[in-house]
Amino acid sequence: MRRVVFNRNFSVAVVVSNGKRSARWYSEKLGFESSVQGHWVTVWPKGAAWKIHLCQQRKGKLEPGNTGISFYAKDVEGTVKELKKRGVKFETDFTKSEWGSLAMLKDPDGNDIWINEDAP
Template identity: 30%
Template sequence: MPLISLDKTITIALSVKDRHASAAWYERMLGFETLYHADEAGWSELQTNTAGVTIGLGEHTKPAPGNCVPVFGTADLEAGRQALEQADVKFDGPTDVVEGMVKTATFYDPDGNALMLAQDLTGQAE
């Protein structure tokens, strides 16, 4: 039995220089639909052709090529984080909160791959 409860969503987070240009590329090349641009958070999100799977675009001046972080949705990030920390899973600093939008926490697998938990704070989670 898993330590934490995940919902049925995964966001694949990518580091990009220009979220709006990247979103347009994903729309044109792969047929994805832009869900929103959160300019205050430097984040854009697109719906892929797979239910429950989105692409998140985080804007960075110097993006890390090849950087991809799977983001797993959860209804209770704090409980999930606590369970993972008790199992000696390493987290990258405190939980980040964008009020009214999302709560996130980055953690690492045994090989140092970054993963993230996210809790929807918009009240629109399934």
């Protein structure tokens, strides 16, 4: 069987109601880089080898849900404090448990974004 090889870059698609508006939110609130090339709108943390593709809903009602987006941070509590200064509201504030620290916020379309403690 022939081996399949993928390159290292990838993106995760997240359905949003307005790609450009969502890109602005990710840039202003989370400090992400962004690129808008027609309908192809992407955002990513500076230096990351991956991107989030903000797929604009074409028609019908957008149904937000648990997208399972998780970002790791070395200092979850400090990250939450900084994001609050930028006006980000948290659904689950900074929480520390026996397995690590976490927090959860929502993007403008109600998609869940988790911030988890980066494993040492």
